[in-house]
Amino acid sequence: MKRQQKAQQTRQKIVAAAYDVFLQNGFQKTTITQIIKQANIGYGTAYVYFQNKDEIFIDIMEDVMQKFYAIAELPFAPKTKGEAVRLIHHQVRLFLELAVQEKALLQVMKEAIGASSIAAKTWKQIRERFIARIAEDVAYSQKNGLAKRHLQPKLVARGWFYANEMYMWELTEPSVPFSLEEAARHLTEMYTNGVYS
Amino acid sequence: MKRQQKAQQTRQKIVAAAYDVFLQNGFQKTTITQIIKQANIGYGTAYVYFQNKDEIFIDIMEDVMQKFYAIAELPFAPKTKGEAVRLIHHQVRLFLELAVQEKALLQVMKEAIGASSIAAKTWKQIRERFIARIAEDVAYSQKNGLAKRHLQPKLVARGWFYANEMYMWELTEPSVPFSLEEAARHLTEMYTNGVYS
DNA sequence: AAAGAAATTGACACGATGTCAATGACATAA
DNA sequence: TTATGTCATTGACATCGTGTCAATTTCTTT
Structure with a gap:
């Protein structure tokens, strides 16, 4: 052996x-x-x-992906709008904090996602997993009368995650013109005011 | 000569x-x-x-950039929330329509932005120009009592543009799980409900 | 210890890049 | 018109990175 x-x-x-x-x-x-x-x-x-450099990187990338998945899968079952806001704010913070924590690797990942189609595909999987999960949460909130019912959960989830993702990438850059906390607060507030009622 | x-x-x-x-x-x-x-x-x-391939591409890229700038610089001076919503929705549509119209080139641009740091830098300029302009619009709306005053225009603008940008990239892909009109409507609605009062 | 299997290796062929000395084409002054 | 200098064009060359594969080394099994 x-x-x-x-x-x-x-x-x-x-x-x-x-x-x-x-x-x-x-x-x-x-x-x-x-x-x-x-x-x-x-x-x-x-x-x-x-097979090549890209495949080696995917191996490394998948470790961090697990940490992201853990955040995506956090339980979400608020009874009130206030509770929803708190949960969402918490999740955003975790997400952005993880980005800052893994800043060095995420910078490389960003580059890899741009340059390698395999890396791009892998990242897309993370993204769609997040979006699918968020869409569930939105649908849940709609069912419980917390969120506006005429919006499509999938489209809401997409827009919401996109804003988060871009803020995340921004936070991995050497100098950022805002703090993590500010970003989390604004994201949460714009989102919850826009989608919850 | x-x-x-x-x-x-x-x-x-x-x-x-x-x-x-x-x-x-x-x-x-x-x-x-x-x-x-x-x-x-x-x-x-x-x-x-x-100097190299990248520089050639920048030359091509800058042509399309002009069209984007034209949309970014559209006048924005609404008197009511309703008017603001209409203007914003219109601008989002123009933005996304331009993306679909230039789909082929944008696909290449996306690749270039990922692979070439010069292209990335160039795109960042477009983005920051958009964000700066949107921030002005938000500040204007706040001054006129249309938008929530406790939000920072720059952070609002950033989140808003990020969502638009990502939807834009998505729309350049071969098959998209939503229509341009749906995307524009959801973006506008989430945004205006979140930021305007 | 011999044979077979699995793991390791680096030389090689290939393709892309950026440079540069040489060549070609034009403009101007006599 | 010709000659001379300047600008534009060129492709061969050196360099670097990739992916392959036949040869070699290292282990395992009989």
Whole structure:
């Protein structure tokens, strides 16, 4: 059984080395040569475990995705508008805080999403998962008479997540002209006033 | 004076050829070789007029930018909330319609913005121009008692534009799960209910 | 310990980039 | 008209990154 272990270990060496190099050089400037050098393995070895640079990055990306999913899946069952506002504000904060916490990796992710179609696809999955979940929450609120009924949950969810996502990306930039707290407050307020009644 | 004319003509040949090739192959797959071949010029010539592929694309990008700017600068001086809603809805429609109209180029632009830092910078300029202009409109509405005064115009403008922008990108995709009109209506309604009083 | 299987390797072919010395084409002055 | 300098054009070249694959090393099994 030592054979497979060694192989897995090599795979891990690649991912770990890639993580370092990606954070150091960004997505596009990173080369396979840099990664295998950092991992102390031969050039061809990288291609045994991954198709290309993009695939290696996806591996890294999926770790953070889990953290995002956890926030997306938080329970949401408010009885009043006030409670809904509080829950939403809390969720927005968690979302933006996670972005700031993982700032370095998210910067690389943004670059990767732009440059690699596989990375783009992966991110789109996260997004649609969020939107689907938010749409559920909106529908719930509508059923309970908390939210305006004539709006389509899916379209509301989409617009709402888009605003959040863009604020998130903005927060990963070196200098931002606003604070996380301000962003969370404005997002929540605009949204809840616009959709809840 | 024929000297400069010829040079300008060559430059234009490059841009025109690049436009074709970019639309055909997308941003990343396009190579200098393809462009100079389409333009019927020598390889080195492209580098006389542009630093690289990115610079050529910026030239093309700036044409469409003008159309966006025109929409951003539309006059906004409503006397009532109803009038504001109508103006905003109209502007959103124009914005999204322009996106659909220029769909092919916008798809390439999206790719370029992701892959090229120069293109990203250029797009950011458009965005900030929009946000600055919207912030003015919000401030105007607040002064005239149409909009909630405790919100910061710049943050409101940012969130609002982000939602619009993402819907715009979505509308350039091959198949979209909603109509332009639905998107415009929901955007406008969520926004005006959230910010106007 | 021999044979087979699995893991590792780096040299190679290929394609794209950006540079630059050489060439070609035009304008101006004699 | 010619000659001379200037500007425009060119493609061969050096460089770099990619992905492949035949050869080699390392382990496992008999």
